[in-house]
Amino acid sequence: MSDLDPHVTRFETRAIHAGQEPDPRNGAVMTPVYLTSTYKQDAPAVPREGYEYSRTSNPTRTALQENLASLEGGAWALGFASGLAATNALMDRLVPGDHVVAGNDLYGGTYRLFSKVFERYGIKFTYVDTTNVAAVERAIEPATKYVYLETPTNPLLRISDIAAVAQVAHARKKLVIVDNTFATPYLQRPLELGADVVLHSLTKYLGGHSDVVAGALIGNDAALHKELAFFQNAVGGTPGPFDMFLVMRGTKTLHVRMDRHCANAMQLARWLETQPGVARVIYPGLPHHPQHELAKRQMKGFGGMLCFELQGDVAAANAFASATKIFTLAESLGGVESLVEVPASMTHASIPAEMRRAQGLADGLVRLSVGIEHVDDLIADCAQALESARKPARTPAKAR
Ligand SMILES: *Cc1c(COP(=O)(O)O)cnc(C)c1O
Numbered sequence: 258m259s260d261l262d263p264h265v266t267r268f269e270t271r272a273i274h275a276g277q278e279p280d281p282r283n284g285a286v287m288t289p290v291y292l293t294s295t296y297k298q299d300a301p302a303v304p305r306e307g308y309e310y311s312r313t314s315n316p317t318r319t320a321l322q323e324n325l326a327s328l329e330g331g332a333w334a335l336g337f338a339s340g341l342a343a344t345n346a347l348m349d350r351l352v353p354g355d356h357v358v359a360g361n362d363l364y365g366g367t368y369r370l371f372s373k374v375f376e377r378y379g380i381k382f383t384y385v386d387t388t389n390v391a392a393v394e395r396a397i398e399p400a401t402k403y404v405y406l407e408t409p410t411n412p413l414l415r416i417s418d419i420a421a422v423a424q425v426a427h428a429r430k431k432l433v434i435v436d437n438t439f440a441t442p443y444l445q446r447p448l449e450l451g452a453d454v455v456l457h458s459l460t461k462y463l464g465g466h467s468d469v470v471a472g473a474l475i476g477n478d479a480a481l482h483k484e485l486a487f488f489q490n491a492v493g494g495t496p497g498p499f500d501m502f503l504v505m506r507g508t509k510t511l512h513v514r515m516d517r518h519c520a521n522a523m524q525l526a527r528w529l530e531t532q533p534g535v536a537r538v539i540y541p542g543l544p545h546h547p548q549h550e551l552a553k554r555q556m557k558g559f560g561g562m563l564c565f566e567l568q569g570d571v572a573a574a575n576a577f578a579s580a581t582k583i584f585t586l587a588e589s590l591g592g593v594e595s596l597v598e599v600p601a602s603m604t605h606a607s608i609p610a611e612m613r614r615a616q617g618l619a620d621g622l623v624r625l626s627v628g629i630e631h632v633d634d635l636i637a638d639c640a641q642a643l644e645s646a647r648k649p650a651r652t653p654a655k656a657r
Contacts, residue, residue: 271328272328276324276326288317288320289316292499320505324508325473329448329475330442331455334474335473335482336459336496338470340366340456340471345370347456347474348371348375356402357403357404357405358383359384359404359405360407362411363407363410364438387408388548404433405434405436407438408445409439413616413618414546414562416548416556419435419447433453434453434455434456436457438461440556441463441511443511444515444519444559445557448476453478454481457472457475459473459507460589460591462511464503464591465511465592466507467592469504471496471501514593518561519542519560521629523542529563532639535565536568539565539566540559562625564623566619567622571602574623577642577646578599580641580645581639582638582642583634584639595628598623600622600624605618
């Protein structure tokens with residue numbers, strides 16, 4: 258809520274209170290789920306507090322939007338039915354001939370939206386390694402409208418320098434969009450570093466319990482807000498009030514969950530590094546991570562995602578992922594429970610194998626979304642799964 262000044266009230270307090278006040282009529286402490294599509298008007302075309310139809314606005318959505326704006330340090334937020342619906346609203350502003358400089362390591366669904374939907378409408382894309390600021394600068398054209406990046410990326414957890422990218426983009430009057438899904442506003446606030454719009458898949462850490470799909474855009478510029486709110490309403494990819502309630506329940510504990518996600522991931526990363534058969538561990542908190550210093554500067558913690566490469570091929574990774582008992586074999590991330598997946602077989606299987614390998618995504622890569630269970634149990638689970646992943650390699654190949 259705007260009356261909780263972010264310069265005075267700390268993140269943890271705003272996570273619980275921003276946008277949520279006890280109901281002035283009956284004192285309900287929790288924001289009600291306003292299951293209504295329409296609102297009684299005081300006179301023709303005189304809606305109360307601006308509420309006339311729930312695609313346009315709904316009080317439960319308003320409460321979450323104010324909460325998210327406060328957490329990201331923005332002036333406004335807009336809720337969507339999914340992270341991709343939020344990206345879609347941004348792209349709806351563009352017209353044929355417009356150009357986007359995008360990261361070359363984007364969430365697969367974002368790449369699919371760009372290449373399979375918006376390219377058909379005459380929007381042009383250049384994909385660059387956004388960890389390389391000079392490459393971003395070179396890719397900017399007169400027709401460029403956005404520099405669109407993720408940091409950390411999925412699954413290789415590459416870190417881009419948001420402030421440096423914003424500097425080169427703003428020098429050419431281009432907007433910078435940062436997908437902050439992996440870091441969350443608790444660990445990283447792109448608007449404070451110069452980004453123009455932050456995008457979230459609320460499905461992940463902000464929801465935090467793997468029980469809702471939703472998205473959001475957050476920013477500061479009032480004219481841009483007006484334009485994006487127009488597309489939110491005109492296109493209609495809006496979320497239902499119960500989904501907004503679930504995300505609000507998630508954001509209240511974001512800081513507590515993220516502290517544990519970070520601590521568990523760090524301990525697991527260090528342990529994995531000592532294990533035979535593990536060729537490489539990728540985690541921004543490890544000193545040998547190529548952007549470790551940047552991550553330390555730009556982020557408050559290193560997050561709950563980590564990857565490691567098993568010696569051998571995709572079979573070893575698949576064997577590990579099939580053998581875990583606490584880590585659930587599933588796509589997605591950011592919930593309290595630990596998940597495991599094999600990018601080459603699952604989330605990134607649609608990328609041609611050659612291109613995957615060229616990007617550094619090995620076939621034996623395993624991705625973990627480290628949850629907030631007891632870390633000793635997570636380590637024990639990985640230990641037994643590593644043991645069974647090693648077994649097939651010791652068995653001589655059967656005659657065919
Ligand atoms: C999941 C995800 C998205 C897409 O969000 P949905 O809510 O699934 O539509 C976008 N970006 C990142 C980084 C994601 O992990």
